[in-house]
Amino acid sequence: METVPVWLRDRRSGVGRPAERSRAEVTAAAIALADREGLPAVSMRRVAAELGTGAASLYRYVDSRDDLLDLMTDEVAGAYRLPAPGGAWLPGLLEVCRQGRDLMLRHGWLPELVLTRSALGPHGTDLLEHVLAVLSEHPADTGRKLEAFAVMSTLTAALALHELNAASGTRQRQGAYLAHAITAGRHPHLTSALTGDPLVPAPSFEDTVSRVLLGLLGE
Template sequence: MPAHDPTDVWRRPERSAVGPKPEHSRNGIATAALRIADQEGLAAVSIRRVAATVGAGAASLYRYVKSHDELVELMMDAVAGEYQFEVVGEHPRGRLLNLAQQGRSIMHRHPWLAPLLLTRPSMGPNSLRFLDSALAALAPVDLPGPAKLQIVAMMSAITSAFVQNELSSLPPAGPDEGSPARPGQHLVEALQAGEYPHLAAAMAGHSAAGNVDEQFTSAITNYLAGAGIPA
């Protein structure tokens, strides 16, 4: 039997044409799940936990989502609704950079999102609106459709990987346990030992490469330039 497709949630009407009005909505369920995930991480999100948060029984919540994967699908599409799709600038590279910068901000607001986007796409209306907006930015570029889709996918992957690296570099949350090693301290000590001269030279330039916002802008623009997207 094939695995359940979480995007099936979008193929079902949210409200039946007959019967009483539903007590809950997909948006309300997603909002409750997001609150849990943002505060405690994605692992804390379950059908039972979300049901308790919205004041429903776990069994009744299955009338709205058929599985945990469908619940995550609603969450991913809800955060995609935070994009602003108005046209910013006239040139494809600038418009795509704006979407990437928005994506980075969204992933920082929802730290569980970045690794998820690298492993599973969302097919909800907000997610498809993002994809359509990115392709609209690429409309003037003389490339076939599959190549444009690949460019958008790579830009999103770079953004997700960049944010994951940012978040992993932050000090761990929680009670202070003495003076833990700084993130990256092992790398610093290894470079100081002199065994990796080429890496040390590259990292020396990295320290002067500007702040993290500039580094992100550089990463995206360099990729888009290499892909032939005009500024």
């Protein structure tokens, strides 16, 4: 297994004709394919077809599909447009999470990669630097600040994925089964929770993230 991150590997020169593409073009083609058809569609063969070339030519730029996924995730992280750090730490971190959520809803394949892969490339490192700058005056130790960054990424991805699943009909199917479970009468606590007092509206994205961050870093 390759242990050197794709960003630290030299592009292979290959034999014969000079390379006609760039790693950036390969990454852009993979992102366009995932946006259009979903993450399972992303393969070396399909990305090569997007570029009008053979799959073998992609190995000048990446060694595997895993490289493509890492490049895709980091490339999207380059779309953050964050203000210079300053002022209270919580609004600064919430702005990172808000923009992250927007990017994940725009690229519906992204939450899965954030939750299942730990790649950290150039743009992701810039984002980590920004978060640490926002927290530079916070009394928490470095370990807790790094933990906060990891939790921000994971929580934002999980909540974005929940929104995407709701839009796909998953929530309706869950609701139908819960109604069946209540009727069956074998889950009294669940029945009480769902049929007792009027349900309080679900907290907003920002409310949830704020409560978690305050729990981690609250002074």
